[in-house]
Amino acid sequence: MPTQPIKLYYLPPSPPCRAVMMTAKVLGLELELIVTNIMNGEHMTPEYLKHTIPTMDDSGFILWESRAIMAYLVNAYGRDDSLYPKNPRQRAIVDQRLSFDLGTLFSRYFNLYIPILFRGEEYNEEAAEKLNEALAWLDTSLDGRAFVAGDNLTIADITIIVTLTNIDRTKQVLEPYGYNEIDVAGAQILASFMKKE
Ligand SMILES: N[C@@H](CCC(=O)N[C@@H](CS)C(=O)NCC(=O)O)C(=O)O
Incomplete structure (x- = not known):
């Protein structure tokens, strides 16, 4: 300590x-x-x-x-390395998730919501699609895992949950401005196109 x-x-x-x-x-x-x-x-x-x-x-x-x-x-x-494993392959997975959050997930969240929330700009469909694409990648990486990088909590979970909390909070703020009618409804249509392919 x-x-x-x-x-x-x-x-x-x-x-x-x-x-x-x-x-x-x-x-x-x-x-x-x-x-x-x-x-x-x-x-x-x-x-x-x-x-x-x-x-x-x-x-x-x-x-x-x-x-x-x-x-x-x-x-x-750390008392042990479970939050950030020393094993090269396990650490590589955690590092991948950390980089994914920094360079893709959080960055796409930022590109969609910050212009709306802080600069009053219009909702940007292209930025929304990009964020949804990154969320789908996150979903895939969770397949069969209890946590984002494996079977136990790591620092990748902590960094990613903060991004997801922001997204949740932003959803609440955008509810009166068509979050459900525009974003959720549009995302459902998009998902239905994808399922047909
Ligand atoms: N990638 C950095 C982001 C740090 C960052 O942008 N922090 C903001 C506050 S959330 C800040 O200090 N902004 C002031 C500025 O950019 O001048 C990290 O994860 O620490």
Whole structure:
């Protein structure tokens, strides 16, 4: 266990911060949480970080990017390697899921919903199809598995559940704006085309 609490620069609503905080809890690690107001650029001031949150400071060892922080915490402080297996093939599956979330699933979520929620832009059918395609890939990778990378919880589950929670929350926000009539109904039509092929 660390000699002094690990500092985490964070904000409660930030998805990658939530993933790091849950990983620390699974590991039984205490974090010293430092609220970092990115809305007023606090993370770019010299006394803070000059990069994105979450950022971790473990007795002077500074790391950012949530998935790298999560892997480090398990490597450094996990009682065993179950959250991030050392076996090369098992680890490769976890790494694949982490990269899939970073580069595809979360990124497609972001491309669909952020322009609507923060810039008032129109619903983009093409971006929605891309997200649905990624969700279908996630479904396939869950086939026959209890968790996204195998039979037990790993950091890949934690990072991916945060993305799915965002999608769920966004669904609620978009309910009055035709989420069911436009998105769900359209997705069902799309699925029916796919089944016919
Ligand atoms: N891929 C990064 C994303 C980090 C990120 O974009 N964090 C946001 C908050 S959710 C941030 O710090 N934004 C401020 C900025 O981009 O200037 C991770 O997983 O840690």
